[in-house]
Amino acid sequence: MTTMRGKVYLIAAASTDLRVLTSEAVNLLRAAEVVLHDGNVSPELLDLVPASAQVRNVEKISERQGISQEKTNALLIASAREGRLVVRVKTADPLLPGHFAEELDALAAADVDFKIVPAANSALAAVAGRNS
Numbered sequence: 001m002t003t004m005r006g007k008v009y010l011i012a013a014a015s016t017d018l019r020v021l022t023s024e025a026v027n028l029l030r031a032a033e034v035v036l037h038d039g040n041v042s043p044e045l046l047d048l049v050p051a052s053a054q055v056r057n058v059e060k061i062s063e064r065q066g067i068s069q070e071k072t073n074a075l076l077i078a079s080a081r082e083g084r085l086v087v088r089v090k091t092a093d094p095l096l097p098g099h100f101a102e103e104l105d106a107l108a109a110a111d112v113d114f115k116i117v118p119a120a121n122s123a124l125a126a127v128a129g130r131n132s
Helices: 023-031 069-081 101-109 122-130
Strands: 007-012 034-037 054-057 085-090 114-117
Touching: 007 023, 007 069, 007 101, 023 085, 023 114, 034 069, 069 085, 069 101, 101 114
Parallel strands: 007 085, 007 114, 034 054, 034 085
Antiparallel strands: none
16 A cells, blocks of 8 residues: 655745745645644735645744644654645744754654745845835
């Protein structure tokens, strides 16, 4: 029996300006089957996600509110193991230490395929904003 293997894409969406998303990030959001996002992701970004996708806010507000990191990790892993295209949208830069570390460690330990999809860097975002 062949097991379907999904993949998790960790997208940085540090701005509410969709112009700083890469075309790869936009295409992944449009194809996503499962989207787990931080609470301050812009509604315009979520409008890119198909209506058929499962979308869930996994913001950690405090120890007593929101969803735990362990639950977020479990959702990422389970969805990928079901063969789904999973997008994790973070409003932090994934290349800065600590911002994706717990999720990356959990995915690697579970042998789940993943890819980091960074947003355009700050310099490019500033140019995009200046030329609007």
